[in-house]
Amino acid sequence: MLFSAYIRKMFKLSYVPTSQELIDKAFRRGSKRAKAMKARKYLPRDQKLEKAEESRISSVKDITSGTLREIVREFPSYEKLPGFYRRLLDLKIGKDDYKRTLASLEWCSKQIDKLSKESLQKLKNVAKEKKRHGEIRKISKAFLGRVSSLLKRISKDMEKLREIKSLLEEFPYISEDFTIVVAGYPNVGKSSFVRSLTKSKLEVANYPFTTKQILVGRAKLNSRKIQLIDTPGILDREMSRRNKIELEAILAIEELANVILFLIDPFSSLDSQLNLLKEILENFSARVGVAINKIDLLQDSAIEDLKKKLEKELKPYLATKRVIFIEKISAIREEDAKNLIKKILDF
Ligand SMILES: Nc1nc2c(ncn2[C@@H]2O[C@H](COP(=O)(O)OP(=O)(O)OP(=O)(O)O)[C@@H](O)[C@H]2O)c(=O)[nH]1
Ligand SMILES: [Mg+2]
Structure with a gap:
């Protein structure tokens, strides 16, 4: 795929x-x-x-x-x-x-x-x-x-x-196909994830707000067409204080997502990322898959600790299936990215 x-x-x-x-x-x-x-x-x-x-x-x-x-x-x-x-x-x-x-x-x-x-x-x-x-x-x-x-x-x-x-003329074409919107804090690896699944060279860099507008990729999986959207990072702050770049990501989440794939970066503030995730869960209706990213840089025990913490925090959402899973991946590994997409489609 x-x-x-x-x-x-x-x-x-x-x-x-x-x-x-x-x-x-x-x-x-x-x-x-x-x-x-x-x-x-x-x-x-x-x-x-x-x-x-x-x-x-x-x-x-x-x-x-x-x-x-x-x-x-x-x-x-x-x-x-x-x-x-x-x-x-x-x-x-x-x-x-x-x-x-x-x-x-x-x-x-x-x-x-x-x-x-x-x-x-x-x-x-x-x-x-x-x-x-x-x-x-x-x-x-x-x-x-x-x-x-x-x-x-x-x-x-x-x-x-x-x-x-x-x-x-920069506006991307958006189809009616099943749409996964990749979202999260800045620099968590959203573009890396989308890039692992595409032939194109998406811009990836180790600083926040590398991605400045939404980007769309398409694929067919078992004759099912899906659309994958890379979004700019969003900070945990009041909606009225967010800039146009962040608001474009919010727009994609609100208007386009069938499923939101929310990536978590173990190396930046978990509280802020959780606040953002909860804000998304409270305000928008799409189901959310959560993935801890960059696990290639972490020890297994640290990953497990983080996962447990997330499970505890997201318990009510997991119970109602608003959150469909909490996974761990390395977005730069194509296999991980593919498996995660399969998991979403299988749900
Ligand atoms: N080692 C490792 N590095 C990663 C992984 N995923 C992303 N990175 C690195 O993290 C940095 C940010 O990655 P991006 O894909 O640009 O992050 P982003 O979420 O798209 O960032 P913005 O567009 O700025 O919001 C880059 O230096 C990536 O190479 C991963 O799984 N493992
Ligand atoms: Mg990006």
Whole structure:
């Protein structure tokens, strides 16, 4: 049994240009179209300028407002997102920022639509008059000027959206398969455990908060698909004091876990780890498998002492099967990791 690497992402979004890029592209296209119109032989000479500026305005509008609208349509609607993604977006991006940014682009595209309608109408009106060339140029120029300043007005939002896009594209794809969430204090060996079961090179290091976001691995075991989630470490402290990295782990526990695999590090405070474990047991509903990790570094007697202590502390939870086992492993040993997964699936 091997878990596959973490490639699949939830969102793939098209390129988001900067305001200036959009202005440049639209104006270039506008010029091209205007020139092409002027080159047309069949048009009466006195209509050429009007038609040329008309097509300049239309194509600048199509590109600017059209691109903005496409972008807004392509980004996921916050309200329609499944619960986990909605909360992840709120955590990593902020729901209000997200909505405000998209609304600003939408506003801009509507303004450009309105402006182009007015400008085209003005063109038609002056086209009836004599000596109108100067007027026609003026109308077209004014339109371009206003489109450009509208787009410059939203340039911060365009930048923001470019950042949002890269954050969204990091969101992992989560399936409906049976899900084991590996959780615990920082530095207990969660990533080492997940790494032992995967082909990928997860980052593992001997300092807390090495893992900064959740990572997903998949495997098939006896035709049963399972999903394994590595999470950042969580400290034993008030929910309101936890940082975004910790909250992402909490989110995975709360929204995704069918079973939580809670790893315990014998070399850091047992009290803190037990507090965290009890908090999880009290607040979330998934069953929990507990594993003492890093046993390759401990003497058997020390491991047994620790296990007894845990059994005593978790007695009520063991009795109700909220805690399904207390095991001892070394996460860096593939065999141990595999056996533990089997134990969870057999339960
Ligand atoms: N000897 C030994 N070292 C281990 C074992 N499991 C993890 N380690 C080491 O413990 C350190 C932390 O391991 P990680 O897997 O990064 O721990 P983590 O829980 O993912 O840490 P965060 O992502 O920071 O929360 C690393 O130096 C690992 O090599 C184990 O079973 N035996
Ligand atoms: Mg880690």
